[in-house]
Amino acid sequence: MNETLEERLSMLMDGEVTPFETKRLVDEIDCNPHMKALWLRMNKQRAALKGELIDPALDISSSVMIHLNSTSQTSSLLNTKPWHISHFFPTHYLKACCYLLGFFLVLSSPLLNLNNFSPSDSFSKTNSSKTFNKNLPSPGNEALLVDLGSNFNGNLKNYRMVSENALEANYQLAGNEAVKIKVFFNDVPQREKLNLLESGITLHTKAGNEPIVLNVSSDQISNSKLIKISNTFFKK
Amino acid sequence: MDKEIALIELVKKGDKKAYNTLVLKYQDRLVFSVYKFLKDFELAQDIAQEAFIKAYKNIEKFRGDSQFYTWIYRIAINTAKNVISTKARASEVYDNDTTDQLLSESATTSENPENILQAEQLRSEINKALQNLPEDIRVTLSLREFDGLSYEEIAKVLSCPIGTVRSRIHKGREMLDQTFSKYNLSNFEARKYE
Numbered sequence: 001m002n003e004t005l006e007e008r009l010s011m012l013m014d015g016e017v018t019p020f021e022t023k024r025l026v027d028e029i030d031c032n033p034h035m036k037a038l039w040l041r042m043n044k045q046r047a048a049l050k051g052e053l054i055d056p057a058l059d060i061s062s063s064v065m066i067h068l069n070s071t072s073q074t075s076s077l078l079n080t081k082p083w084h085i086s087h088f089f090p091t092h093y094l095k096a097c098c099y100l101l102g103f104f105l106v107l108s109s110p111l112l113n114l115n116n117f118s119p120s121d122s123f124s125k126t127n128s129s130k131t132f133n134k135n136l137p138s139p140g141n142e143a144l145l146v147d148l149g150s151n152f153n154g155n156l157k158n159y160r161m162v163s164e165n166a167l168e169a170n171y172q173l174a175g176n177e178a179v180k181i182k183v184f185f186n187d188v189p190q191r192e193k194l195n196l197l198e199s200g201i202t203l204h205t206k207a208g209n210e211p212i213v214l215n216v217s218s219d220q221i222s223n224s225k226l227i228k229i230s231n232t233f234f235k236k
Numbered sequence: 237m238d239k240e241i242a243l244i245e246l247v248k249k250g251d252k253k254a255y256n257t258l259v260l261k262y263q264d265r266l267v268f269s270v271y272k273f274l275k276d277f278e279l280a281q282d283i284a285q286e287a288f289i290k291a292y293k294n295i296e297k298f299r300g301d302s303q304f305y306t307w308i309y310r311i312a313i314n315t316a317k318n319v320i321s322t323k324a325r326a327s328e329v330y331d332n333d334t335t336d337q338l339l340s341e342s343a344t345t346s347e348n349p350e351n352i353l354q355a356e357q358l359r360s361e362i363n364k365a366l367q368n369l370p371e372d373i374r375v376t377l378s379l380r381e382f383d384g385l386s387y388e389e390i391a392k393v394l395s396c397p398i399g400t401v402r403s404r405i406h407k408g409r410e411m412l413d414q415t416f417s418k419y420n421l422s423n424f425e426a427r428k429y430e
Binding site (some may be wrong): 006007010011012013014015016017018019022023025026027029030036038039040041042043044045046047048049050051052053054055056058059060061063064065067068069071 | 239240242243245246251252253254255256257259260261262263264265267268269271277280281284285288289292354355358359362363366380381382386387402403405406409410412413416417
């Protein structure tokens with residue numbers, strides 16, 4: 001067995017390696033960017049040979065893996081034993097507290113001007129001005145999206161949720177320049193962030209309405225354009 | 237028997253890296269198949285993504301008596317049909333042939349993104365490069381890629397050791413990769429933003 005790693009990768013494509021070897025190569029593809037790029041190219045090459053290559057830049061693997069990772073995190077959280085407040089306080093005591101709180105809210109509503117509060121108003125305005133594809137973000141994320149739109153002088157064209165905690169937004173800047181931005185609502189592992197950088201800009205946000213630009217860098221976009229984009233963000 | 241069985245077994249044990257390897261391997265083929273069906277590139281990507289997610293969640297049901305690709309292809313096409321049916325319901329057209337009608341409609345409203353043209357160019361370059369490979373390498377690689385023969389079968393057909401088959405196939409792919417690298421995938425990506 002004196003094949004090079006690249007040769008073994010070629011054998012993996014053809015299903016000609018042992019299970020042990022398969023495991024080693026999978027780990028290699030995962031941790032070695034050179035091997036991952038080679039694996040991607042080899043498979044695109046095969047698709048091209050068979051006339052099945054539709055877009056050389058296509059790579060949906062990051063989105064798939066982010067979705068799977070976020071789903072497993074959610075399910076593991078759901079599997080944990082739920083904490084229940086009634087473990088600490090008797091139910092009749094909690095009921096009494098709820099009644100008191102309700103009573104207080106009813107009495108204080110004229111003072112707090114609660115009647116004017118209508119959560120649906122702000123969202124209906126937003127919905128009418130934009131085209132939504134599917135999976136509407138939660139209210140917090142929606143507000144964030146509006147914020148991003150105003151940072152780009154309202155040039156948000158459209159967006160789509162690529163996973164539970166990330167969306168992809170398309171902007172049309174002045175001069176007819178199109179920019180695609182990936183926005184993460186929660187923390188994602190550094191490795192995922194770097195993967196996604198390959199296809200554009202990564203904008204990392206805090207939970208809440210204030211966006212924070214962590215990475216405005218990309219292998220595919222010129223520095224001048226990146227500077228322009230970051231300036232647009234900080235103009236506000 | 238699926239040749240991917242070792243990878244699938246890893247996935248069944250919860251190895252997501254192994255699944256990523258499979259996604260990277262089949263994504264182009266699957267998106268292409270769905271695109272042929274729907275003629276909508278963006279939708280084809282979404283459906284392929286959905287199919288990969290569904291396949292992962294149901295991987296225990298994959299018994300390995302068919303190819304992994306055949307299995308995931310079925311999932312993707314069923315997902316595509318569901319999307320079409322949902323569209324049909326949403327448009328409140330209660331015709332029996334609605335699904336077929338919508339399929340033919342989407343077939344005529346092809347999006348044809350710029351990258352599809354570049355892919356066409358790349359496909360033709362790769363095929364040219366294949367024709368220019370040394371004969372022994374070209375024949376060996378063609379038996380693998382187009383006739384789907386295993387290394388052992390190729391060795392029997394060409395009366396040569398299996399090690400020679402391995403190295404010829406690898407060499408062929410390396411040479412084709414030079415053509416591929418000229419087209420540099422990142423260039424395609426960059427053009428999207430310029």
